[in-house]
């Protein structure tokens with residue numbers, strides 16, 4: 001932006017470039033790494049000066065980063081909120097400083113919708129529902145109970161809350177489907193493995209694992225094989241994301257179904273930054289295109305996967 005843009009916001013970069021402050025959740029999963037790459041590459045492509053902060057999955061670090069961006073008078077702030085609650089104060093500070101905010105990937109539960117200009121990301125409830133609907137379809141002829149264990153994402157995060165909700169609503173269609181254990185693995189492989197080890201100890205006959213992301217499913221694979229069970233056969237595994245390692249496990253028959261969650265938000269984010277900085281109207285919510293994969297579809301899609 002040249003000079004102080006009429007939104008009263010930041011005075012932009014010295015060389016007339018728009019300055020974007022981005023607070024990222026962390027680097028907890030393959031999805032997150034791909035998301036960060038997409039944002040950084042798209043900023044370069046769009047000629048936008050990016051100030052990037054990695055919060056290591058801590059909300060207080062994101063709040064600190066946003067306050068720094070306000071001090072530095074950036075033109076626009078964007079962030080992926082690690083959890084849904086606790087943002088109103090700092091978002092009000094950004095609004096009072098005249099700096100527009102864009103939400104990417106995860107949502108906040110603020111009642112005041114004027115605290116941010118738009119949300120760009122996935123419908124996590126739908127992702128959970130698609131996972132559940134596939135399982136209902138697969139088990140409709142099952143005679144007895146189908147025992148499900150669930151590895152939830154980061155406690156309090158929109159994807160964990162919404163995927164759990166969507167999945168539970170979908171499997172209600174088949175009373176044989178029972179979630180016998182559900183616990184957070186924080187979207188991380190190591191935690192997914194640890195929690196799955198506990199699940200296996202406490203539940204002798206697990207039929208299905210629903211993991212809120214590929215990384216926890218991949219960690220769980222180690223625990224399942226260590227327990228002498230065959231993943232993809234003794235235990236059906238359903239995950240969300242469809243990052244390369246997850247798609248490889250699906251193609252290899254260790255996973256059974258993945259609902260995609262696209263991390264490639266960078267280009268759309270930069271377009272939104274330009275519009276918002278120019279004071280143009282933008283839609284309140286922009287949802288990403290995504291699909292689902294069976295083992296066969298993963299084998300076909302793998303060669304062309306970008307992340």
Ligand code: GZL
Nearest residue numbers: 028029031032105159187213
């Ligand atoms: C979803 C994103 C989630 C991914 C996980 O949009 O917030 O966080 O599903 C990532 O892999 O850690």
